[in-house]
Amino acid sequence: MSILTPxxxxxxxxxxxxxxxxxxxxxxxxGHATTVLLSTLNPSHNLILVDLxxxxxxxxxxxxxxxxxxxxxxxxxxxxxxxxxxxxxFGRIDYVFANAGISExxxxxxxxxxxxxxxxAGPGGKTLGVDLEGLVMTVKLAIYYLRRNDDDAGGEGGxxxxxxxxxxxxxxxxxxxxxxxxxxxxxxxxxVGLMRALKHECRALxxxxxxxxxxxxxxxxxxxxxxxxxxxxxGNGEGMVDEHARVLRKGGVTVNRVESVALAxxxxxxxxxxxxxxxxxxxxxxxxxxxxxxxxNRDVWMGREALEDFQGGKRSEAxxxxxxxxxxxx
Numbered sequence: 001m002s003i004l005t006p007x008x009x010x011x012x013x014x015x016x017x018x019x020x021x022x023x024x025x026x027x028x029x030x031g032h033a034t035t036v037l038l039s040t041l042n043p044s045h046n047l048i049l050v051d052l053x054x055x056x057x058x059x060x061x062x063x064x065x066x067x068x069x070x071x072x073x074x075x076x077x078x079x080x081x082x083x084x085x086x087x088x089x090f091g092r093i094d095y096v097f098a099n100a101g102i103s104e105x106x107x108x109x110x111x112x113x114x115x116x117x118x119x120x121a122g123p124g125g126k127t128l129g130v131d132l133e134g135l136v137m138t139v140k141l142a143i144y145y146l147r148r149n150d151d152d153a154g155g156e157g158g159x160x161x162x163x164x165x166x167x168x169x170x171x172x173x174x175x176x177x178x179x180x181x182x183x184x185x186x187x188x189x190x191x192v193g194l195m196r197a198l199k200h201e202c203r204a205l206x207x208x209x210x211x212x213x214x215x216x217x218x219x220x221x222x223x224x225x226x227x228x229x230x231x232x233x234x235g236n237g238e239g240m241v242d243e244h245a246r247v248l249r250k251g252g253v254t255v256n257r258v259e260s261v262a263l264a265x266x267x268x269x270x271x272x273x274x275x276x277x278x279x280x281x282x283x284x285x286x287x288x289x290x291x292x293x294x295x296x297n298r299d300v301w302m303g304r305e306a307l308e309d310f311q312g313g314k315r316s317e318a319x320x321x322x323x324x325x326x327x328x329x330x
Contacts, residue, residue, distance in 0.1 A: 002289035002296075004280065006267035011041055013161075013270055018044035020090045021269075022083065024073055024138055025100030027051040029219030030169065033262035034097060035059065041266070048086035048093070050079070051100070073100040073134035083141045092149055095269045096142035099169040101131045103221050104184045123183070131187035135168060136194065142166045143207060151206045152272075161272035162206035167265050168195055172215040172281060175290060188213075192279060196291075199277040208276040210268045213290065215283035217256040218245040254284035 013019075021038060025031040026049035038045050039061040049055050049068045059066075067089050069082035086093055108123035115121040146164035173181055174188030195211045202209045218241050245255045261282050268275040279291035299307050 002292040004264075004267070004287040004289055006263050006287055008041075008263070011266050011270050014038065014045075014266055015041045018042060018046065019094040019269075020046040020048065020086070020092055021095045021097065022048040022050060022086055022093055022142075023097040023099060024050045024071070024079075024134075025169075027053045027055050029221060030214065030217065030258055030261045030265075031097065031099045032056065032059075033258040034099070034265050035061075037259065037262045037266055046090040048082070048090070050082045073138070074129045076137050079134075079137050079141055083145055087145060093142075093145045094149065094164045096138065096146070096164070096166045097169070097265055098135045098138040098142065098166065100134060100138075101169060101187075101221070102127060104181045109182055125183075127183040128187050128190075131184065132190040135191060139166060139168070139194065139198070139209075143202065143205070146207050147205045149206075160206075162203075162208060164206075165208040165210070165269045165272070165275060166202070167268050168209070168211045170195075170211045170213040170279070172213055172283065174211070174213055175279075175281070195277070195279070203273060203276040206273070208268075208271070208273045210275045210278040211280070211291075212261060212264050212268065213279055213281045214256055214261045215281065216248065216253055217261055217282070218242065218258050256282050256285055260285040260287075 019042075023031050023035055026035050026047075028051075031051070032055065035047060035049060035055065036059065038047060039059065043062060043065070045061075045065065047061060047066050049066065050071045050073075051068070052070060052072065054068050054070075055066070067086055069085055071078045071082045073079065083093065105124050105126040113121040142164075143166070146166070149163040151163050152161040168191050170191040171184070171188040172178075173185045174190075174192040177185045177189070192211055192213070195209055198209050220241055248255050264280045264282050264287055267287075268278060268280065271278075277291055278289050281288045281290045294301070302310070
């Protein structure tokens with residue numbers, strides 16, 4: 001198990017060097033907590049906040065360093081416009097947090113609903129549309145803009161920082177399927193799979209792509225049961241979330257503080273290219289790199305023979321495989 005210990009004091013680059021950061025789903029939950037943390041670390045950061053609703057009035061970041069883009073995350077043209085507006089205002093984009101998401105949109109498999117003609121209705125795609133397809137659009141745009149940055153070869157200990165970083169919000173449900181959250185689990189598994197498939201090519205471009213995978217977290221999403229993000233309610237919205245989190249904890253469920261997930265996101269950016277391919281589970285406010293643990297134990301969960309066959313296939317010229325030190329680059 002690869003235990004991580006991110007701290008606020010470890011976020012040296014984010015504390016001292018102004019960056020331009022784009023966050024989807026920025027007005028509540030993990031996205032808003034990350035926005036607040038970035039503002040606290042450095043009031044000179046440029047924040048591109050992409051959400052259907054504006055940021056809460058409690059956000060005190062200088063207006064000149066904030067751009068709110070009203071955006072339907074399922075719309076390619078809306079996302080494309082948000083990125084373009086951010087680039088036009090601030091001149092570059094350094095980091096992207098692909099975070100916008102919704103909960104399960106009802107029972108899509110066992111509820112036998114009928115359509116207007118009385119026939120069995122197909123499953124709804126709302127959750128997949130936001131949590132996976134919308135995120136795919138964000139990642140496509142992030143790569144487009146980040147690859148155009150200068151490659152920063154500097155970094156503490158000589159580590160390469162690269163051209164920027166992309167963090168994707170997955171979930172513990174992206175590693176362990178969750179009963180009753182079928183579409184959500186499928187979407188979050190897709191997020192993890194996307195990161196794994198992109199990590200080497202993105203790293204070659206100088207872009208670190210990684211995943212944060214929160215377990216149950218005190219955000220408006222824990223109140224949602226209808227495929228919504230639960231609209232922020234001024235005055236008592238946070239109280240509703242806190243009360244529900246208290247009930248869950250009383251029942252024995254561990255619940256993250258939203259600030260812990262925000263810390264993990266910023267810590268991943270802080271690592272530069274060293275964060276490439278990481279999958280940070282945040283559970284009970286503790287941090288574990290699941291991807292490193294899984295990689296170390298592939299011979300256990302794949303079987304040694306299957307692993308060797310897989311590595312041999314990856315090395316084959318027929319698949320354009322790359323070798324490094326006689327081993328497949330996987």
